[in-house]
Amino acid sequence: MILYAVGVNHRTAPVELREQLHLSADEIAAALDVLRRDGLREASIVSTCNRTELFAIPDNEDIGGQQLIDALKRLRPSAKLEDRHFFRLFTCGAVRHLYRVASAIDSQVLGDMQILGQVKDAYEVAVDRGAAGNVLNHLYMGAFRTGKRVRTETSIGIGAVSISFAAVELARRIFSDLHRKKVLLIGAGETGELAARHLISKGVEDITLTNRTHEKAVALAGALHARVVPFESFPAMLHEVDIVISATAAPDTVVKYDMVQQAMRHRQNRTMLLIDIAVPRDIDPAIDRLPGVFLKDVDSLQSIVDQNVEKRRSEIPRAEIIITEEVVNFFLWFNALEATPTIQQLREKFEQIRALELEKFKNKIGESDFERVELLTKRIINKLLHPTMVSLKEPVTDSAVLSTRLQVLRELFDLDSSDDGGHTHRQAS
Amino acid sequence: MDANLLQLAKSIAEVFLPILYVVTAIGYGMAFFRDDAMARQWKSRLLLATTATHFAYIGLHTASEGHCMVTTPFEMMSLVAFTLIATYTVIEFKTSVKGTGFFLVTLAGAFELVSSVMLKVTTGGEMNPVLSNLGIGLHVTAAIFGFGGIAISAVYGLLYLLLFGELKRSDFGKFFKHLPSLESLERLNTAASIIGFAFLTVAIGIGVFWLPRTFANFSYLDPKLLATALVWCVYAAVLFAKYVLKLDGRRVIRLSIGGFVLAIFSLTVVNAFFSHFHKFY
Incomplete structure (x- = not known):
């Protein structure tokens, strides 16, 4: 029984190829049905914008990594994917990979914990389709535990790693309650919109939008539940707002020194944060000298992002330790699975001998005595087998140790003479 | 026991x-x-x-x-x-x-x-048996809460200035990462200043009213009394600057830290020259 992981991700294939293999939840469900018909005992597919990965246990040894890659390719025959775009891992590598994915160590945005939810979704689809058996259940439970541990025991998900989110982080270090703050967004571009959306997610409710092209502002205002003011009017309401985000494509400054000076006088120097995420800059840099004003541009925000990325990177070794612990835990359990058929055969053999020997006495003693002898022999066998069973079920750190033990046992008790292939056709109990 | x-x-x-x-x-x-x-x-x-x-x-x-x-x-x-x-x-x-x-x-x-x-x-x-007097007990308790309040106010004020400096310089270090927002620090600083000021007012009030009746050689020129009155004046100025003049947070906080430094001076340096807490006791 071998666990495989094959697929494409941001490390192996460019986005234009990755997106061709992206599967929706319904497509994954259908694909799992097909894959199981084609000889996979257990299977699951994790598909996000950055990866489509199959975790599978084939029914027999004829199916290997290459066959699984071919199976994935067949799901999207039109995709221009070649073998070199796929990674292939098995057993320990496959488990470690899933645990790294669940921990967001393997994410394009390091520490982006959204992936843990996506891994959970993949598992739920596999469960729904009956494609997750004992091994995948254990594997995914381990992955969730690993992801949760990495999130809580390290700082891998802490701090903004995008310019727009860094703007929000900055605002939260200045203002205690964003819920009560008023925001002015100048410009209707994507970066400004993203920063506004992050602010909304952190509690901002009062957003005013202005843009040279009024129609664009109106269109975006609907999505942000913001009100719109004409571009010419925004200086007059500047004193009302606590946070200004400017992200226009204007070649000259949009927010002038005099405007903010007047606004600050009006608001009695109550703190105002101005975030300039435009290049070239929209806000006169001299404004930063005004009392009560914080002006931050793209470079300032980028330095927050850089520090956070560096901090996240420094957490990778701690995360890897947790992942290794959980991989070891998984294999302690997984290796014990190998012993199951031998345990069954050994018990059956003992039972056969017991039944055969008892049969010889059946007609020589009374019925009640026979029942007593039967009970007694069962107890003796259980007691004889108990230490062996316990020893075989004990987790081992080295699978070779377990294999040797099993081999010795099979030879000592001559289990292979009546073997119907149980050793190689182990069933996950 | x-x-x-x-x-x-x-x-x-x-x-x-x-x-x-x-x-x-x-x-x-x-x-x-x-x-x-x-x-x-x-x-x-x-x-x-x-x-x-x-x-x-x-x-x-x-x-x-x-x-x-x-x-x-x-x-x-x-x-x-x-x-x-x-x-x-x-x-x-x-x-x-x-x-x-x-x-x-x-x-x-x-x-x-x-x-x-x-x-x-x-x-x-x-x-001294006089310390079991109710008025003295209230005076001392109020003074302790007063000094506690201004000490807390000074700590949050100092943290405000440190975070403010990092934000202004765009040097986002430990204070940026770990401290609460500037607004929270300013609020804590103000709240602690108000509490400290209120308790100092009570302490001084009781002192002025009760001490002359308790100690025969009471003097309004007692250095500790003068130093504490000065601290009280500084905190009165802090609150005036904050609520009447509406000065920006940084200036108000600098003033409150000045008040704390004065209070420490009153607690330590003045004591170094006198064997008792007050000149008259």
Whole structure:
């Protein structure tokens, strides 16, 4: 029984190829049905914008990594994917990979914990389709535990790693309650919109939008539940707002020194944060000298992002330790699975001998005595087998140790003479 | 409780309390500056242990000495330390303001260390019976809360200035990462200033009204009284600047820190020249 992981991700294939293999939840469900018909005992597919990965246990040894890659390719025959775009891992590598994915160590945005939810979704689809058996259940439970541990025991998900989110982080270090703050967004571009959306997610409710092209502002205002003011009017309401985000494509400054000076006088120097995420800059840099004003541009925000990325990177070794612990835990359990058929055969053999020997006495003693002898022999066998069973079920750190033990046992008790292939056709109990 | 046993318990607490303060401050420091996982995990428990031990110590000291810890400036310093750490314990467990523990615990620890060392040197004298007077008790209690309030105000003010500096310079270091927002720090600074000012007002009021009736040689020119009145004036100016002149947060906070420095001067330097807390006692 071998666990495989094959697929494409941001490390192996460019986005234009990755997106061709992206599967929706319904497509994954259908694909799992097909894959199981084609000889996979257990299977699951994790598909996000950055990866489509199959975790599978084939029914027999004829199916290997290459066959699984071919199976994935067949799901999207039109995709221009070649073998070199796929990674292939098995057993320990496959488990470690899933645990790294669940921990967001393997994410394009390091520490982006959204992936843990996506891994959970993949598992739920596999469960729904009956494609997750004992091994995948254990594997995914381990992955969730690993992801949760990495999130809580390290700082891998802490701090903004995008310019727009860094703007929000900055605002939260200045203002205690964003819920009560008023925001002015100048410009209707994507970066400004993203920063506004992050602010909304952190509690901002009062957003005013202005843009040279009024129609664009109106269109975006609907999505942000913001009100719109004409571009010419925004200086007059500047004193009302606590946070200004400017992200226009204007070649000259949009927010002038005099405007903010007047606004600050009006608001009695109550703190105002101005975030300039435009290049070239929209806000006169001299404004930063005004009392009560914080002006931050793209470079300032980028330095927050850089520090956070560096901090996240420094957490990778701690995360890897947790992942290794959980991989070891998984294999302690997984290796014990190998012993199951031998345990069954050994018990059956003992039972056969017991039944055969008892049969010889059946007609020589009374019925009640026979029942007593039967009970007694069962107890003796259980007691004889108990230490062996316990020893075989004990987790081992080295699978070779377990294999040797099993081999010795099979030879000592001559289990292979009546073997119907149980050793190689182990069933996950 | 048996007197010997009481004395033994007090002696043990006396030894362990400063150690606990140091360990707790180190724990908070390691969590703040080195982001140490174990320190993050243990710091709050250490804080609770220190606060509880200090509370027990005050009880043991009162029971074994037969009077409240208000007879010498060093006993009062221990009460100020307790006020600081108990206030921070409430802040940590009841508000969203986190990350300021190192600074408050260190300040409280400094008060307690000085108190512990100096009490060892100075204890043993007889208590003046006048200290059992209700008016004096209220005067001293109000003064302790007053000094505790302005000490907390100064810590949050200092943290405000440090965070402000990092934000202005775009040098986003430890304070940016771990401290609460500027607005929260300013609010805590103001709240603590108001509380400190209110208690100092009560302390001075009682002092001016009650002390002349209690001490025959009372003098309005007592250096401690003058220094405390000066501290009171500074905090009155702080609140005036904040609420009437509407000065920006940074200037108000600088003024409040000035008030705290003056208060420390009044507690330490003035005491160095007088054998008693006041000139007349």
